[in-house]
Ligand SMILES: Nc1ncnc2c1ncn2[C@@H]1O[C@H](COP(=O)(O)OP(=O)(O)OP(=O)(O)O)[C@@H](O)[C@H]1O
């Protein structure tokens with residue numbers, strides 16, 4: 001076993017929003033991540049691609065501290081969030097997350113779903129939070145659904161509300177995990193369009209997706225995960241149009257045909 | 258609900274073709290069927306009631322029984338004292354319900370803690386619920402009602418109503434904790450993850466996201482526990498509290514006539530009846546919702 005450098009200095013101001021260094025994650029005897037390093041800069045949209053089981057979701061969960069890493073370091077701006085003394089709840093509040101399944105809270109109205117983080121985590125007054133929530137709902141075209149409950153919404157509408165909930169607290173980083181894969185094909189577009197708008201508004205996004213077309217249009221960079229490692233990475237156009245690695249070519253061939 | 262009742266208005270809706278002869282015949286047939294079923298069930302109920310009444314009235318001891326249990330004079334005379342006693346039952350119940358809610362939620366929350374660090378707490382909560390779920394309420398009443406005063410920890414006399422309330426809280430919080438725990442486990446884990454991802458603490462996730470959904474899922478079971486608590490509150494009379502049952506007992510001891518017990522029994526039924534109906538209604542509503550595939 002080789003020992004790595006004990007610690008990497010935190011990136012200075014203006015550095016990447018997210019920096020992963022040699023992340024290792026093992027489930028039982030299954031090494032899912034075997035030393036993944038990557039950066040996400042401010043206002044950048046980075047797309048993770050890779051076969052099913054290649055560890056995309058696992059990687060996003062470690063960033064959100066839902067899974068503990070077995071080695072490596074994670075920096076969020078200038079904080080080492082893999083440090084066990086870190087305030088986990090405060091860190092999670094700095095990161096917005098949307099999962100594959102909508103996970104809206106079924107007992108709360110759409111507006112309350114969107115404002116929950118503002119009210120209960122940030123301590124924003126209810127009227128101020130509601131104001132902000134309504135503005136967000138108007139932006140995603142669902143202001144008329146503010147009082148409705150999630151089960152009255154279509155899958156695409158639910159997922160847009162989930163995105164609004166994730167961005168309501170102005171997180172530094174947005175993690176999106178296959179947010180369209182549980183949707184009917186005709187609903188995918190409205191959700192991806194919203195992600196495009198967030199990018200234009202300057203959000204920093206790390207997302208896992210199988211929507212290669214969307215990655216080509218919206219991603220700044222694409223990272224291909226294979227065997228627990230970053231197999232190839234680069235500007236979206238380059239990785240998707242002209243992959244250098246045979247494995248990348250083969251993967252893209254399979255998902256596109 | 259049968260669907261036949263909903264069809265009345267259909268023909269009046271604009272934009273529909275006139276109802277066909279076939280459909281009108283079908284409706285007429287269903288209507289005849291409904292009337293027939295109604296008559297049959299009314300008739301059989303009436304026959305049943307008459308048979309019971311005849312058996313009672315013709316039984317050799319009926320006159321004596323009627324006089325000892327359903328004597329109108331004693332009935333009216335017993336009402337004020339029994340009613341007075343029932344007010345004590347209601348007060349005890351009100352305090353006990355609050356206590357049960359607090360302790361029950363606390364126990365259920367302790368039992369849903371994860372991780373080896375919390376093993377002692379989980380173990381204690383589990384031991385508590387196992388103990389009080391298994392022990393007959395009457396024994397809990399005796400142990401608390403006579404055991405606590407015997408300890409002599411407190412100056413002066415503890416009112417028996419307070420001791421009865423404590424016993425009720427001990428027993429029923431263990432039932433309620435179990436019901437709530439089942440509810441908490443029925444909330445999908447992704448709900449907790451979504452809450453934690455927003456930055457909510459473990460405690461806030463439980464309070465704001467998990468518990469409200471859990472309680473909704475188990476409302477009928479909780480209501481059932483409440484209704485049986487309404488009955489068991491009458492047992493505090495064994496400690497000497499002058500509640501409805503005790504008040505009736507006093508009347509009986511003086512008059513050698515049992516009508517006062519019937520008065521107390523009817524008052525308990527009248528008191529719990531709205532809640533029994535409410536429980537039924539909530540259960541039915543929940544079933545209807547689940548069949549619709551609603552989420553809560
Ligand atoms: N909680 C867990 N316990 C054990 N193994 C797990 C767990 N979560 C994931 N794994 C395993 O880790 C590997 C990576 O899973 P992960 O969900 O990260 O893949 P993915 O790239 O997101 O796949 P997909 O494209 O299907 O979503 C898989 O082999 C999976 O079986």
Ligand SMILES: [Mg+2]
Nearest residue numbers: 056057058178
């Ligand atoms: Mg995944």
